[in-house]
Amino acid sequence: MFGYTRSGVDRPGFLEACREALETWCSREGWELGAVFTDVCSALDTEDRVGFRGLLGAVTGPKRAAAVVLVDGGHLSWQADVVTELVAQIRRTGAAVRIMDGGLPPAAARLCTSQRGCSS
Secondary structure, X not given: OEEEEEEOOOOHHHHHHHHHHHHHHHHHHOOOOOOEEEEEOXXXXXXXXXXXXXXXXXXXXXXXXXXXXXXXXXXXXXXXXHHHHHHHHHHHOOOEEEEOOOOXXXXXXXXXXXHOOOOO
């Protein structure tokens, strides 16, 4: 498992709390959490996410990950089409997406369902 967090502004305390929440959740579920990748960028940005690109590289690397874990879908984006695109990129690696709080935003879940294969 690898984690991913994103914030629109540089909030180190927030991102650290999210990382700790992912560690606690994974430990409670019996999952081994590797690195947690982080971006500070716009929720609309799909291209300039250095952390997300690192995440994709990690899940396809020698220690292939079964899943990517997120605190909530907002860590990808609040916009459904962006969430759908990023989840699809993760799923194309063969990794699942596991979301701690509430799953994907409803609009993104509907888009993912209609596009098959990007569900959480």
